[in-house]
Amino acid sequence: MRETKKVEEMLEKYADMVYRIALNRCGNIENAEDIFQEVFIKYAEKKPHFNNEEHEKAWFIRVTINLSKNIKQAIWNKKVVALEEAFCFEKEEENEVFSFVLELPTNYRTVIYLLYYEGYKVREIATFMKKSEGTIKTWLFRAREILRKKLEGGFEDESRKL
Secondary structure (H helix, E strand, O other), rough: OOOHHHHHHHHHHHHHHHHHHHHHHHHHHHHHHHHHHHHHHHHHHHHHOOHHHHHHHHHHHHHHHHHHHHHHHHHHHOEEEEEEEOOOOOHHHHHHHHEEEHHHHHHHHHHHHHHHHHOOOHHHHHHHHOOOOHHHHHHHHHHHHHHHHHHHHOHHHHHHHO
């Protein structure tokens, strides 16, 4: 009974983040839902011990990224056409920016999401993705360049740059 309560607590705490990262990584609702379920099943089965809240959150991010990789590499998934999930933002410009973010390659999309939407630092993202900080910085630079080119002249206020 106590374990069920702990799983429910983690589900409530990390559900939104796990789902958004999964959707961001795989690009379609069905796979994101599968990954979401699998993350919390792994949590319930493994019952990991965490040193602190950051360690706990990092575990959920890492497992989500790993499961997303597995699904993307699955042979049956090679022919799936990605569906765009509409996120609701207050400003139309934010919807436009997010739609361009969804068009980025998976790794670029993930680092942009973790940096700007989840608020992680480059060092933390490098740890989650098991890449060097230099690689993460390169991906961020390239992603920003792609977004800058797509958004050039797209905002009324030109002082707002990525």
